[in-house]
Amino acid sequence: MNHIVCFAYVPDTETKIKVAADGVSIDEADVKWIVSPYDEYALEEALKTKEATGGTVTALTFGPARADTGLRECLARGADEAVRIASDGLGQVDSLGVARLLAGVIKTLPHDVVWMGNKGVGTDAQVLVPMLAELLDLPHVNLVTKLEWKDGAIVAHREIEGAEEIVEMSLPGVIGATKGLNEPRYASLKGIMAAKKKVIAVKTPADAGVEPATIAGPAAHVRWTKLELPPARQAVKLIPGDDPAKAATELLNLLKNEAKVL
Amino acid sequence: MSNVLVFIEQRDGKIRKSSLEALTLGNSLSKKTSGALGAVIAGSGISGLAPELAAYGASRVFVADKPDLALFSSEGYTAALDAAATAFNPSIVLASATAMGRDVAPRFAARRGVSVLSDVMSLDVANGRITGERPVYSGKARVAVTAAESAAIQVATPRPNVFPASKADAPGAGEVVNLDLGTLTIRAKVVKIQAAEAGEIDVAEADKIVTGGRGIKGPESWPVLRALCTELGAALGASRAAVDAGWIGHEHQVGQTGKVVSPSLYIACGVSGAIQHLAGMGSSKVIVAINKDPEAPIFKVATYGIVGDLFQILPAMTEAAKKLKA
Ligand SMILES: Cc1cc2nc3c(=O)[nH]c(=O)nc-3n(C[C@H](O)[C@H](O)[C@H](O)COP(=O)(O)OP(=O)(O)OC[C@H]3O[C@@H](n4cnc5c(N)ncnc54)[C@H](O)[C@@H]3O)c2cc1C
Numbered sequence: 001m002n003h004i005v006c007f008a009y010v011p012d013t014e015t016k017i018k019v020a021a022d023g024v025s026i027d028e029a030d031v032k033w034i035v036s037p038y039d040e041y042a043l044e045e046a047l048k049t050k051e052a053t054g055g056t057v058t059a060l061t062f063g064p065a066r067a068d069t070g071l072r073e074c075l076a077r078g079a080d081e082a083v084r085i086a087s088d089g090l091g092q093v094d095s096l097g098v099a100r101l102l103a104g105v106i107k108t109l110p111h112d113v114v115w116m117g118n119k120g121v122g123t124d125a126q127v128l129v130p131m132l133a134e135l136l137d138l139p140h141v142n143l144v145t146k147l148e149w150k151d152g153a154i155v156a157h158r159e160i161e162g163a164e165e166i167v168e169m170s171l172p173g174v175i176g177a178t179k180g181l182n183e184p185r186y187a188s189l190k191g192i193m194a195a196k197k198k199v200i201a202v203k204t205p206a207d208a209g210v211e212p213a214t215i216a217g218p219a220a221h222v223r224w225t226k227l228e229l230p231p232a233r234q235a236v237k238l239i240p241g242d243d244p245a246k247a248a249t250e251l252l253n254l255l256k257n258e259a260k261v262l
Numbered sequence: 263m264s265n266v267l268v269f270i271e272q273r274d275g276k277i278r279k280s281s282l283e284a285l286t287l288g289n290s291l292s293k294k295t296s297g298a299l300g301a302v303i304a305g306s307g308i309s310g311l312a313p314e315l316a317a318y319g320a321s322r323v324f325v326a327d328k329p330d331l332a333l334f335s336s337e338g339y340t341a342a343l344d345a346a347a348t349a350f351n352p353s354i355v356l357a358s359a360t361a362m363g364r365d366v367a368p369r370f371a372a373r374r375g376v377s378v379l380s381d382v383m384s385l386d387v388a389n390g391r392i393t394g395e396r397p398v399y400s401g402k403a404r405v406a407v408t409a410a411e412s413a414a415i416q417v418a419t420p421r422p423n424v425f426p427a428s429k430a431d432a433p434g435a436g437e438v439v440n441l442d443l444g445t446l447t448i449r450a451k452v453v454k455i456q457a458a459e460a461g462e463i464d465v466a467e468a469d470k471i472v473t474g475g476r477g478i479k480g481p482e483s484w485p486v487l488r489a490l491c492t493e494l495g496a497a498l499g500a501s502r503a504a505v506d507a508g509w510i511g512h513e514h515q516v517g518q519t520g521k522v523v524s525p526s527l528y529i530a531c532g533v534s535g536a537i538q539h540l541a542g543m544g545s546s547k548v549i550v551a552i553n554k555d556p557e558a559p560i561f562k563v564a565t566y567g568i569v570g571d572l573f574q575i576l577p578a579m580t581e582a583a584k585k586l587k588a
C-alpha cells in the first residue's frame with residue numbers, strides 16, 4: 001500500500017509567541033520549529049503499517065524552505081519519499097487553500113491511505129482532514145485512537161464527546177490520528193544518516209494545478225485580521241491552606257458570591 | 263437579508279446542548295441580518311424533534327430521516343446539510359465545534375468551495391460578513407478572523423459551552439421540510455457507539471471540571487476528586503502525566519494533546535500548569551489551583567488558589583459544597 005503523511009511544521013509548543021509587526025502573524029525570530037505533535041502519530045501509524053504489509057510512505061508538507069528539516073525528520077524515522085509544496089510569496093492562505101494544494105499534489109501520487117493529524121498545532125483549526133477528503137472524493141475518519149486492518153478496509157475507534165464510535169471505512173481513504181493511537185518512535189542514527197542523502201521534491205502551486213491568485217490574498221475566504229496576545233489574567237487571589245476547612249469554605253463562598261459560578 | 267442555517271446534532275434521539283447553543287447564536291445572527299433561521303437534523307426516527315428547534319427560533323426545520331442515517335457518517339450527514347443549504351440558500355452556516363460538527367462543517371465547506379471560521383469563541387455579523395475570535399498557538403495568542411467578500415457561503419463552528427443556549431422570545435414556525443437524499447454512497451460509517459461509563463460527563467462539554475494531575479499520586483485518589491465532582495456537577499479531567507501513567511483514559515485528558523475546554527469553572531488539583539496543559543484550559547472563565555508548591559506556574563493563570571495538600575483541601579471542599587447546597 002502507498003501511504004501519504006501530511007504534516008504541518010509548526011512552532012514548538014514551548015515557544016513564546018510574539019506578534020510580528022504586521023499584526024497578523026507571529027514574529028518568527030527565535031522560534032524553534034517541530035513536526036506538529038498529532039502528525040507524529042499519523043507518521044508512526046503509516047510507518048508501522050508499511051513495515052507490516054509493505055509499500056511506501058511519502059511525507060508531504062506545504063510550507064517554506066525551513067519545513068525541509070521536518071521532512072528530513074520524517075525520512076530519518078523511516079519515510080521513503082519527501083515532498084514539499086513551496087509556500088514562498090503566497091502570503092495568507094486559508095485552510096481550503098492548503099487543502100486544494102495538498103489535494104492537487106496527492107492526486108499525482110499513488111495513494112491508498114492519506115494520513116493526517118487531527119489538529120495542526122498553531123492554527124489549531126481542525127478542519128483539514130474532512131476538507132482534504134472531500135476534495136479527493138475519499139471517505140475519512142478523524143480522531144482515531146485505535147485501528148484494525150481488514151481486507152481493503154479499516155475499523156477505526158474514534159473519540160467523541162463521552163463515547164467512542166467504531167467506524168468502518170473502505171480504502172482508499174483519509175485517516176486523522178489523535179493521541180492514544182501509538183507511541184511515536186525516535187529516529188535512529190542510521191536513519192538520520194540515510195535521510196541526509198535523500199532528495200526532497202519541491203513542488204509549486206502550479207504542480208498542484210492551483211493558480212496562486214485563486215487561494216491567496218483576497219481570494220482566501222477566511223482571513224486573519226488581527227493577532228493579539230491574550231489579555232493578562234488578574235493576579236491570583238491566594239487563600240492560605242493551613243486550615244483546610246476554613247480555606248475550603250472561603251473558596252466556595254468566593255466562587256458563589258464573587259465569581260458567581262456556583 | 264441573509265438566511266442562517268444551523269446543523270443540529272442528536273444522539274439517541276436527544277438534541278445536543280451544544281447544538282442549541284449554536285441555534286441560539288444563529289437566531290441572534292439572523293435577526294441582525296433580517297434573515298430567516300433554519301435548522302437541519304439527520305438521523306432515524308427523529309422527526310419529533312422539530313418543535314424543540316422551533317422553540318429556539320427555527321422557522322424551517324430540514325429533516326433527513328432514514329434508516330441509513332441512524333448512526334453518524336460524515337458523507338450521509340454532510341449530504342443532509344448540503345441538501346438543506348440548497349433548499350434554504352443560507353449565507354451563514356453554523357455547526358457546533360464538536361467531533362461531529364468538525365466533521366460535517368469542513369466537508370460541506372470544501373464542497374461549496376469555501377473555508378471555515380473554526381472553533382470561534384465569539385461571532386458577530388456586520389454588513390453581512392461574519393467575524394469571530396479564536397485562540398491560536400495553543401491559546402498563547404488569539405486571532406480575529408473574518409469571512410471575505412469572496413465567500414458566497416460563510417461557515418463557522420462555534421466552540422461548545424461558550425455561547426449560551428436560550429429559547430427564542432418568539433418561537434419560529436418550525437415548518438418541517440423532509441429532505442430526500444436519494445441513494446447515499448457511504449464509504450465510512452459508524453457501526454457502533456460505545457458510551458463512556460454511565461453518568462460520566464465529558465470534559466469537552468462540561469460547565470465545571472475538576473482535574474487531577476501527577477500530584478494525586480495514583481489512581482486510588484480519583485474517588486477524592488470524584489466526590490467533589492458529584493457535589494459540583496463537574497466532569498473529571500486529568501493532566502497528561504496522569505493519563506500517561508495509566509491512571510485514567512485519554513478521554514479525560516485536558517491540554518494540547520487532549521481536549522480543549524472552556525468551562526465556567528476549572529479546578530486544577532496537583533497540576534503544575536505546564537504550557538501544554540494551559541493550552542487546553544487557559545480559556546476557562548474561572549480557574550482554581552490547588553497545589554502545595556506556591557511557585558507552581560498554575561498559580562499564574564489561576565483566579566483563586568489554595569497553597570496546600572490536596573488530600574486535605576479536597577475533602578474539605580466537598581464538605582463545604584454540601585453545606586452550600588443545604
Ligand atoms: C507535545 C506535548 C504535548 C503535551 N500535551 C499535554 C496535554 O495535552 N495535557 C497535559 O496536561 N500535558 C501535556 N504535556 C505534558 C506537560 O508538559 C506536563 O508534563 C504535564 O502537564 C505535567 O502534568 P502534571 O501537572 O500533572 O504533573 P507535574 O508537572 O509533575 O505536577 C504535579 C504537581 O502536583 C503538585 N503536588 C504534588 N503533591 C501534591 C499534593 N499532595 N497536594 C497538592 N499539590 C501537589 C506538585 O507541586 C506539582 O506542581 C505535553 C507535552 C508535550 C511535549
Ligand SMILES: Nc1ncnc2c1ncn2[C@@H]1O[C@H](COP(=O)(O)O)[C@@H](O)[C@H]1O
Pocket residue numbers: 006007008009036038039042060061062063095098102115116117118119120121123124125126127128129
Ligand atoms: N501546511 C501543511 N502541510 C501539510 N499538511 C498540513 C498542513 N497544515 C495542516 N496539515 C495537516 O492537516 C492536519 C489538520 O490541520 P488543521 O486543520 O490546520 O488543524 C494536520 O495535522 C496535518 O496533518
